[in-house]
Amino acid sequence: MDSIDISDAHRQRPAGSFRALIDDRPDDGVFRLHRDVYTDPALFDLEMRHIFERSWSFLGFTSQVSQPHDFFTTHIGRVPVLVSCGEDGSVGAFLNICRHKGAELCAVRQGKSKSHVCPYHGWIYDSSGRNIHIKDQDQGAYHPSFDQVDHGLVPLAAIGSYKGLIFGSLNADVPPLEDFLxxxxxxxxxxxxxxxxxxxxxxxxxxxxxxxxxxxxxxxxxxxxxxxxxxxxxxxxxxxxxxxxxxxxxxxxxxxxxxxxxxxxxxxxxxxxxxxxxxxxxxxxxxxxxxxxxxxxxxxxxxxxxxxxxxxxxxxxxxxxxxxxxxxxxxxxxxxxxxxxxxxxxxxxxxxxxxxxxxxxxxxxxxxxxxxxxxxxxxxxxxxxxxxxxxxxxxxxxxxxxxxxxxxxxxxxxxxxxxxxxxxxxxxxxxxxxxxxxxxxxxxxxxxxxxxxxxxxxxx
Ligand code: FES
Ligand SMILES: [Fe+2]
The missing domain is CATH 3.90.380.10 (Naphthalene 1,2-dioxygenase Alpha Subunit; Chain A, domain 1)
Incomplete structure (x- = not known):
């Protein structure tokens, strides 16, 4: 009997050799996966960056944001996302992250609200993602350049819907949603x-x-x-x-x-x-x-x-x-x-x-x-x-x-x-x-x- 190798020598593989983890040889009738695909924390980190944060992800349903100020929160990989219907009825999807110091903004899974107040220093965003209040701004001695900066929530790079399902992406360089599906x-x-x-x-x-x-x-x-x-x-x-x-x-x-x-x-x-x-x-x-x-x-x-x-x-x-x-x-x-x-x-x-x-x-x-x-x-x-x-x-x-x-x-x-x-x-x-x-x-x-x-x- 051969010894069982539980070394982690496989982790020495060169970066980018992902196909080495998938033994895909159709002509030989072989398709195998290496267990690292499920267990390697370094691969998990790369999956978040290269798969979830670069392609289309399902966000939710159009029925959840059909009326002004309806919203829901979700994630694309690790990144928190807020989907909200503005006053004018248009649906936007944003990073659910405050522009001030990066706190996750809305902790509620679904609801209806004209605005979202950051729990940390109280900056407020409307249902279209615009910043509408910076607490004590007039006392803040901000330099005039501060007003030149957009303080609104960061919109996703792509958003689309198909038959009542909303998808979004952090990456602008994705195929049209219908082509992707x-x-x-x-x-x-x-x-x-x-x-x-x-x-x-x-x-x-x-x-x-x-x-x-x-x-x-x-x-x-x-x-x-x-x-x-x-x-x-x-x-x-x-x-x-x-x-x-x-x-x-x-x-x-x-x-x-x-x-x-x-x-x-x-x-x-x-x-x-x-x-x-x-x-x-x-x-x-x-x-x-x-x-x-x-x-x-x-x-x-x-x-x-x-x-x-x-x-x-x-x-x-x-x-x-x-x-x-x-x-x-x-x-x-x-x-x-x-x-x-x-x-x-x-x-x-x-x-x-x-x-x-x-x-x-x-x-x-x-x-x-x-x-x-x-x-x-x-x-x-x-x-x-x-x-x-x-x-x-x-x-x-x-x-x-x-x-x-x-x-x-x-x-x-x-x-x-x-x-x-x-x-x-x-x-x-x-x-x-x-x-x-x-x-x-x-x-x-x-x-x-x-x-x-x-x-x-x-x-x-
Ligand atoms: S982190 Fe949101 S107001 Fe400071
Ligand atoms: Fe099952």
Whole structure:
């Protein structure tokens, strides 16, 4: 037997050699990741600078800032961000950082306010980000040059929205938002076009942290392979509901009725990726009573996919939309290499009747709540992965290979009618548990890390 090498000699690698951490050899049927990608604090720091602080990030929903003075706060990587609707109805996004001495300005997650007062020395900003008060300015003996300086909040370098979702960037040099999203827009439409008047996060959210790297959620949000092991207790609850036991109304979809159902994974440019599977119970979708109206509004292809398919998706780097047991949007915020904050929203149609909304909420609570039947199991396995990898006793990970033998490039018979053109796809059954779905995000990870090393810092 060979000795196990737990030295950190790998840390001597030259700067910028990020592809050395991803063993990507399609011709040999090999795709492996080195565990450093999840455990190295120096890489975490570079991820914040080169990925989060240089590309588009999901910020929130247009419905959260639809009226003057509505606001919410969030983060792009480590950087606090304030999104606010001004008096004139225009939405702006700013660094949530006071210009005086850099205190984080607004500590409230969401609300409505004409102004934001810094807790330190009392500078005040209006809902358009303008500085409207410098405390005791007339007593301050400022030099006249002080008045030549803009004291307002620093606006983000880019802001855009698509179908009710707001994105922002600290970097002006990002592709147009629609180009960045590319064909992922088909799947965003499946979620955000369900409501005649658009979609909104149902008030409230599930928020928690886990002691693991942010990319465990990136992976697991697309991981169909773990369902029958990690979520065995949930599967057993579904078995019991099938025979009328337990709470048969807890979940709107019998998630695992058919382990042989068709599945597919699609990878897109910019690291976005989707996993889909059949939904055997379309009549339990909240919009099913209005399916004909929906069909007229969005067309047959989208209405069919909304009804008879489930999907999990990633908008790289840290937003996930899933339409399976419930329709949810998740964001995961990296706090440290081994600490991540999760926020999950249950989405509902704006103005929908209480019955539909109740149906959505019961399904969301059942699976996705912090104390639901699935989320705690996931958090535990992320922490166990972090603990196992942090020992340094294992190097290359083998969890990226399922589906490599079935990989197709470009369009196929499934994607053609949808009008989408993935970079690569893999078809199978639920039991095939495709792991090729992770390849596009990690290729993008390496691309952005290398590009970031070569570029100037993105800080405004
Ligand atoms: S840091 Fe905000 S007023 Fe001083
Ligand atoms: Fe899970």
């Amino acid at each position: 590319g064909d992922m827009r088909f799947f965003i439409d499946l979620a955000m076009e369900q409501g005649e008047n658009g979609m909104e996060p149902i008030p409230g959210r599930t928020q928690y942290t886990y002691r693991g790297n942010w990319k465990f959620q990136l992976d697991n949000g697309l991981d169909s392979y773990h369902l029958t092991s990690t979520h065995l207790s949930f599967m057993r609850a579904l078995d019991r509901r099938r025979v009328g036991e337990g709470n048969p109304h807890g979940n709107q979809t019998d998630f695992f009725k058919d382990s042989h159902c068709d599945t597919a994974s699609f990878g897109f440019d910019h690291g976005h990726t989707v996993f889909t599977m059949d939904n055997t119970e379309p009549h339990r979708r909240p919009f099913w009573p209005y399916i004909d109206k929906l069909r007229d509004r969005v067309g047959d292809a989208k209405a069919d996919w909304m009804s008879i398919k489930m999907f999990n998706s990633l908008v790289f780097p840290n937003m996930q939309l899933a339409h399976n047991t419930a329709l949810i949007l998740r964001v995961f915020r990296p706090i440290a290499v081994d600490l991540t904050e999760m926020t999950s929203y249950c989405l509902g149609a704006i103005g929908e009747p209480p019955g539909e909304r109740g149906m959505r909420l019961r399904a969301f609570e059942d699976f996705y709540n912090a104390a639901g039947l699935a989320t705690p199991d996931d958090s535990v396995v992320y922490e166990r992965c972090q603990q196992g990898m942090a020992t340094g006793a294992i190097g290359w990970l083998q969890g990226f290979s399922r589906g490599l033998g079935a990989l197709e490039t470009g369009q196929n018979d499934v994607t053609r009618p949808m009008g989408i053109n993935p970079v690569e796809s893999s078809m199978g059954t639920l039991q095939s548990g495709q792991e090729v779905v992770y390849h596009p995000p990690y290729r993008e990870w390496a691309r952005l890390m290398e590009a970031g090393e070569a570029a100037a810092p993105a800080y405004p």
